Amino acid sequence: MAIPDTLEFDDIQGLVIRGYGALPAACYLLLKIRDLRRARPWLRELTGQISYASHRPDEQAVNLAVTYHGLTNLRIEQTILERFSDEFRSGMTTPHKRRILGDEGDNAPEQWLWGGPNTTQVDLLLMCFGQDTVTLNTLCHQLRDGMTDHGLAQIARLDTEPLPDFKEHFGFRDSIGQPYIAEFDLWDRPHPNPVPLGEFLLGYPNGYGRFTQRPLVEPGQDQHNLLAADPEGSDQHDLGLNGTYLVFRQLDQDVPGFWHAMKHQAEATDHERADPVRIAAKLVGRWPSGTALVQSPTRDDPSVIDKDDFRYHRSDQEGLKCPLGAHIRRTHPRDSLPPEPGSEKSVAFSNRHRLLRRGRVYGTPFDDSLDPARFLDDLDREEAPVARGLHFICLNGNIGRQFEFVQHTWANNPNFNGLYQDPDPLVGARQAYGLPQQQFTIQQRPARCKLQDLPAFVQTRGGGYFFLPSRRALTFLFSPPANGRRPRTRKGATP
Amino acid sequence: MPEGQREFMKRVIHGVKVALASLHPMPQNALTIRMPVVASREPTLRQVLADINDDPPDNPVMPFSVFSQLHFARFLLLDGPNDPETYGTTLIFMANVDGSATQFIDEMVQQVAHGLDQVLNACRGYPPRRKRTRASRRAYLRRHTIDSQAFYINTVGRSARQIRQEDELHQALQSFLSDLDAANIVTAQELRSIIIEYVSGNPELSWALTSPNRPSLIWRAVEDLRFATLMALGGLILFWGWPILLVWLLVLRGREFSDEEYTHRPALSRLNQLRATEDIAAHNPFAAVGYVKPGWLRRTNARALLAAAQATLRHVFNKGDLAGVPVLGLDGVDTIHFARWTLLDNDRRLLFTSNYDGSLESYMVDFIDKVAWGLNLIFSNGVGYPRTRWLVHEGARKEQRFKDYLGLHQIENQVWFTPYPHLTAVNIANNEAIREGLQGGMDEAQAQAWLRRL
Ligand code: HEM
Numbered sequence: 001m002a003i004p005d006t007l008e009f010d011d012i013q014g015l016v017i018r019g020y021g022a023l024p025a026a027c028y029l030l031l032k033i034r035d036l037r038r039a040r041p042w043l044r045e046l047t048g049q050i051s052y053a054s055h056r057p058d059e060q061a062v063n064l065a066v067t068y069h070g071l072t073n074l075r076i077e078q079t080i081l082e083r084f085s086d087e088f089r090s091g092m093t094t095p096h097k098r099r100i101l102g103d104e105g106d107n108a109p110e111q112w113l114w115g116g117p118n119t120t121q122v123d124l125l126l127m128c129f130g131q132d133t134v135t136l137n138t139l140c141h142q143l144r145d146g147m148t149d150h151g152l153a154q155i156a157r158l159d160t161e162p163l164p165d166f167k168e169h170f171g172f173r174d175s176i177g178q179p180y181i182a183e184f185d186l187w188d189r190p191h192p193n194p195v196p197l198g199e200f201l202l203g204y205p206n207g208y209g210r211f212t213q214r215p216l217v218e219p220g221q222d223q224h225n226l227l228a229a230d231p232e233g234s235d236q237h238d239l240g241l242n243g244t245y246l247v248f249r250q251l252d253q254d255v256p257g258f259w260h261a262m263k264h265q266a267e268a269t270d271h272e273r274a275d276p277v278r279i280a281a282k283l284v285g286r287w288p289s290g291t292a293l294v295q296s297p298t299r300d301d302p303s304v305i306d307k308d309d310f311r312y313h314r315s316d317q318e319g320l321k322c323p324l325g326a327h328i329r330r331t332h333p334r335d336s337l338p339p340e341p342g343s344e345k346s347v348a349f350s351n352r353h354r355l356l357r358r359g360r361v362y363g364t365p366f367d368d369s370l371d372p373a374r375f376l377d378d379l380d381r382e383e384a385p386v387a388r389g390l391h392f393i394c395l396n397g398n399i400g401r402q403f404e405f406v407q408h409t410w411a412n413n414p415n416f417n418g419l420y421q422d423p424d425p426l427v428g429a430r431q432a433y434g435l436p437q438q439q440f441t442i443q444q445r446p447a448r449c450k451l452q453d454l455p456a457f458v459q460t461r462g463g464g465y466f467f468l469p470s471r472r473a474l475t476f477l478f479s480p481p482a483n484g485r486r487p488r489t490r491k492g493a494t495p
Numbered sequence: 496m497p498e499g500q501r502e503f504m505k506r507v508i509h510g511v512k513v514a515l516a517s518l519h520p521m522p523q524n525a526l527t528i529r530m531p532v533v534a535s536r537e538p539t540l541r542q543v544l545a546d547i548n549d550d551p552p553d554n555p556v557m558p559f560s561v562f563s564q565l566h567f568a569r570f571l572l573l574d575g576p577n578d579p580e581t582y583g584t585t586l587i588f589m590a591n592v593d594g595s596a597t598q599f600i601d602e603m604v605q606q607v608a609h610g611l612d613q614v615l616n617a618c619r620g621y622p623p624r625r626k627r628t629r630a631s632r633r634a635y636l637r638r639h640t641i642d643s644q645a646f647y648i649n650t651v652g653r654s655a656r657q658i659r660q661e662d663e664l665h666q667a668l669q670s671f672l673s674d675l676d677a678a679n680i681v682t683a684q685e686l687r688s689i690i691i692e693y694v695s696g697n698p699e700l701s702w703a704l705t706s707p708n709r710p711s712l713i714w715r716a717v718e719d720l721r722f723a724t725l726m727a728l729g730g731l732i733l734f735w736g737w738p739i740l741l742v743w744l745l746v747l748r749g750r751e752f753s754d755e756e757y758t759h760r761p762a763l764s765r766l767n768q769l770r771a772t773e774d775i776a777a778h779n780p781f782a783a784v785g786y787v788k789p790g791w792l793r794r795t796n797a798r799a800l801l802a803a804a805q806a807t808l809r810h811v812f813n814k815g816d817l818a819g820v821p822v823l824g825l826d827g828v829d830t831i832h833f834a835r836w837t838l839l840d841n842d843r844r845l846l847f848t849s850n851y852d853g854s855l856e857s858y859m860v861d862f863i864d865k866v867a868w869g870l871n872l873i874f875s876n877g878v879g880y881p882r883t884r885w886l887v888h889e890g891a892r893k894e895q896r897f898k899d900y901l902g903l904h905q906i907e908n909q910v911w912f913t914p915y916p917h918l919t920a921v922n923i924a925n926n927e928a929i930r931e932g933l934q935g936g937m938d939e940a941q942a943q944a945w946l947r948r949l
Contacts (some may be wrong), residue, residue: 265548
């Protein structure tokens with residue numbers, strides 16, 4: 001069960017270990033396979049162009065992920081398809097998934113720009129990164145020309161817009177809290193709570209010290225030995241090894257709506273000294289600079305160096321600094337939940353529900369400064385709503401226990417951590433069990449202050465579950481069926 | 496023993512149990528009625544159940560909200576055992592009620608007789624139309640009532656009425672606090688007395704200033720005596736029987752190497768069908784049925800462990816923290832409202848049902864992370880359960896195998912009713928603590944801690 005001393009970094013797609021911070025320009029191409037016979041050779045060639053973790057690109061990078069629909073269109077055998085995880089196979093839009101992910105009403109997949117029932121089914125996701133827009137556009141054009149000649153069609157191109165200082169559109173610094181994975185750390189810094197590699201990469205021990213469900217294939221299905229042996233020791237070959245699952249959600253953000261609400265709440269409550277930014281910070285759990293409320297409870301202190309170096313239980317058990325329902329306290333509760341809050345057990349529990357976030361922002365900012373004070377100067381400056389938001393992308397080995405759990409059990413759940421009607425104020429669904437769920441509680445003395453009637457600030461506009469294969473797996477998926485690999489037999493509809 | 500005789504013995508034992516329970520009744524009880532279904536009437540039955548499930552509290556057939564003493568209720572259709580492979584589908588009705596199960600049967604016969612007829616018309620032996628009287632219906636339901644071997648109650652003695660009332664109290668206090676101009680209120684004690692004043696000045700809430708109906712002192716004394724007797728009995732068994740128990744344990748340990756472990760996964764279409772009715776409230780109903788490993792050793796083992804579990808659930812884990820034993824470093828689960836284990840078909844099958852907070856994923860995570868040892872003890876007697884070591888280790892800790900095992904055994908509830916769909920067990924306990932805090936004196940720190948609950 002031991003992890004090999006050195007990972008095969010040239011087998012792992014680069015996005016797993018880095019977010020390509022040095023390549024600020026990025027876009028996502030959603031593709032459909034039109035003609036498999038022509039697409040295969042092109043895709044196989046593409047695997048050579050893809051950026052793997054062994055090399056740190058400084059000009060451009062490409063990564064590739066595939067949906068379950070894509071796998072069926074690649075004519076992967078049914079017996080192999082069935083080995084993929086249930087969540088990946090079901091997709092994001094079953095009636096139950098809509099309910100738990102909050103994709104109902106305005107968020108319903110029927111209205112999505114992509115990934116829903118009314119738009120073309122996505123097969124592949126090409127993620128392109130460049131040091132500047134020119135490089136990116138050249139890369140994308142080159143890819144697009146190649147693919148259209150080779151039986152592939154571009155369904156959509158999702159652009160991104162880098163904002164200064166890693167800010168997201170509401171004006172807060174993002175990309176701070178990330179799981180620490182010792183194997184990815186080239187500097188070997190000591191860290192108190194590393195998350196097991198198997199939580200983010202298939203084929204390695206996970207948070208329970210076991211192997212997460214992953215696609216294994218019979219040796220006969222891989223006659224050219226394109227895949228590595230099963231690290232768990234069976235005679236099967238591991239299609240999952242060094243790959244992982246990628247969750248994509250396109251989330252529109254209503255920036256003027258958000259700050260209007262903050263202003264309104266500040267006027268309605270005398271407790272928080274009538275400051276919209278303060279209230280917004282309570283919702284997020286961090287100040288606009290990214291400093292956590294636990295680190296600096298009364299004012300923003302941008303000088304804090306390690307903004308991820310804190311826990312909740314000892315310093316803020318009651319939520320007086322960072323409210324119990326704040327976005328970062330519920331999407332990564334650290335040591336604040338049972339079993340035994342404050343203990344290593346609690347941290348280990350939280351660490352079995354971590355997400356490696358790799359998303360990017362899209363749309364022009366409400367104000368170039370991204371300074372909430374400037375936003376508030378004139379909230380009505382836009383005549384028509386502007387489409388902007390977050391292409392939320394995260395990687396995880398177990399979509400059910402990680403992404404879906406975080407989104408449902410922690411973010412959407414109005415009863416999270418003893419609360420009653422408080423969904424995640426940023427991303428939580430505003431309706432559950434047929435009742436409106438629109439409160440946010442700010443714990444304070446002598447009694448809490450409750451914000452009422454919080455509207456939704458985020459709307460789901462698209463999404464999907466993807467498999468982010470290893471280099472070997474890509475080669476396997478894009479190879480024509482070997483002798484022993486019969487073309488897919490369709491037994492009724494796929495689930 | 497011939498089937499008839501065994502059936503008779505069972506009825507006698509059940510009768511004795513009911514009689515004993517009426518001398519020292521539990522405040523809440525589990526009612527399970529299992530009735531054979533006539534094959535040709537199953538489709539109609541399914542339709543009636545679907546109609547009920549459209550709106551469990553207020554449907555025209557069986558509006559569950561008329562029962563003020565009812566917590567959760569469900570109907571499920573259970574296929575017969577694989578062997579003999581004949582049509583053996585049964586309809587199971589389950590309810591968690593305040594007061595005795597027989598009282599609840601009487602209540603059903605009185606309040607929803609017509610609805611009962613519509614449902615039970617599909618059941619073998621139900622009185623024919625002409626012969627349907629209160630007495631004949633009641634007799635039928637009583638005759639088909641079966642015992643559960645273990646029953647977990649989140650908090651013994653907390654009635655459905657109390658839960659609803661305290662929910663109202665909580666909501667009223669929330670509005671009061673939100674409207675209150677708190678600018679000049681500095682201390683917690685000050686604020687607390689303002690709240691108490693509000694409650695006592697409000698005739699609709701003043702009940703909250705009294706304690707909820709708790710089991711009497713005598714009842715609790717008898718309960719303690721019962722526990723002491725069981726402990727003594729357990730001590731004697733250990734003292735005299737330890738060599739046998741040791742051999743028993745070693746034999747089971749041996750079996751652990753050879754017992755079959757399921758390695759297949761449930762069909763995705765089946766899982767999605769199960770998920771389709773889940774997560775419509777703050778809590779969910781769970782139901783799963785499986786075969787007990789064959790042979791008297793395993794069956795006796797299952798019986799013995801369920802009996803031990805029953806004693807522990809009733810006397811130790813009766814305050815909202817299932818299986819939490821801090822001194823042993825065991826973490827409890829505070830998300831389960833009720834759970835029960837029911838042996839069926841001459842101990843060949845075990846039916847497990849519960850009402851738990853959150854999604855199935857979070858429920859399984861609780862099982863795996865916190866109470867795997869307890870689940871292992873009982874469910875390792877089930878065919879195909881993930882392999883355990885020394886009865887408590889591994890098993891449920893094998894995350895994927897365990898989740899697959901549950902998926903292979905979970906069954907659908909055709910009808911499920913909850914009277915308080917927006918509340919978790921933690922909310923319910925908090926509401927009670929809020930009510931209790933309205934009484935008595937508190938220093939500043941205590942008042943502060945109490946206000947945190949609001
Ligand atoms: C448009 C939607 C969203 C916005 C504006 C947003 C905003 C933020 C901000 C400002 C932070 C603090 C920076 C940091 O800790 O890195 C943060 C952290 C985080 N968010 Fe979001 N977020 C969004 C959606 C989501 C979703 C959908 C999820 C997961 C289901 C999520 C999970 C997280 C996690 C895990 C953290 C890190 C918390 C920590 O480690 O302390 N976010 N988000």
